[in-house]
Amino acid sequence: MAKIDSAYAYYASTYANKEVSRYDSHKKSDLRKIYNRIIKTNKxxxxxxxxxxxxxxxxxxxxKESSKAILNAVDSLSDKYADSSDSFQKKVAESSNEDAVGVRYVGDGSENKGADGFDIEVRQLAAPQVNTGSYLDSKALSFIPGSYSFDINTNASSYEFQFGVSTGETNGEVQDKLKRLINASGLGIEADIVHDDSGKAALQLTSMQTGLSETEDSLFSVAPSANAESISMMKQLGIDKVSSPAHNSDFSLNGTAHSSLSNTFTINNTFELTLKKPTTDTGAAAIGFKANSDAVADNVQTLVDAYNKMIDVADDYSVNDSADATRLLRDISSITKGSQSKLSYIGLMTDDDGKLTIDRDILAGALSPDRADDTFNTLTALKDAIGDKAKSVTVNPMNYVQKVVVAYKNPGHNFNTPYISSIYSGMMLDSYA
Known part of the structure; x- marks a missing residue:
């Protein structure tokens, strides 16, 4: 298990915090196709x-992760309302004041093409609940040695914390211990140590959730256990007192007042807005769609970024120049080598490393009415080629690692092993090496 644990540790440290895409979910038929490809690969x-x-x-x-990013980029340009001729004309939302209001298009192409934008004024951001404890001298010994407990209650769950204070344990050590206990609980509350001007420290609890519904008085509460020792401890610690209550955002859309529990929300299933700061000093932010040429360039950039990331991964592991190590770099870069002249004609340039860059001026010219059809055909062919290669790579990443072949299977006389998901496409490498 130690070997596979290291793989999980690498995955968690590198990719656990990545943004989840709606294209990471699939229908049963999609999963069945993937399973069939895995079985064929294993055979x-x-x-x-x-x-x-x-x-x-x-x-x-x-x-796997870089190829999944490519597949997500391809899927985002191929929604159910788009055909091959207009997949790169997917709408791109923009805000006139990104510092105050961020925006992302989350529609599927079915909305009215003439849909108007809107203006948004932000008066107040949604805020979390904050409980700030008593400020204590970190080196002092204010807590009597013994066992203590307290509860943190949220609207979804309740958690009892039990801890002990040893002889000679300072206030700072007790606060740090509680900070680690609370952060490890997964309650949706972040604990931290804050200091005042005199250098004293307090334990501060902040909810990850923001806003309050009409039926809520608070997002969480802290209460000591009923015994006298725990009650006395809480009076000294002070984290049961709310220093800053949660509140909703306050904003107007085209002059009509609205509020939300969170600073991120959607409008008409089309725009995902993220409120960042009030617009009191800058005036209303205008939300709408980018011009067609800018939208196309941004959509192409999404695909190019995912493609270049795969090139980076392949290049990082090809330093020893072995056939296996350089195979991925050769396979990925070959996608564009045969069509460099067509790509450069529409503004997609290939550098010496095989990466793509976009000349937006050339691309804008290639989108003129007399050239648009050919341009979109070239872009669609590139998207499909990159997507097909990513599908192959995702199912069988082990095709590109350094390895020593022990035995080949008998061509034409082997058979499927459906009860083995795939020795070579899974991550349980230590069991099969």
């Missing part, structure tokens, strides 16, 4: 040993 793959297990795990994870 044809030879038996081999991994040359460098530690690097192989990281490389396989990086390959």
């Amino acid at each position: 044809e793959s030879p038996l081999y040993k991994i040359s460098n297990m530690s690097e192989a795990k990281k490389y396989a994870i990086d390959i």
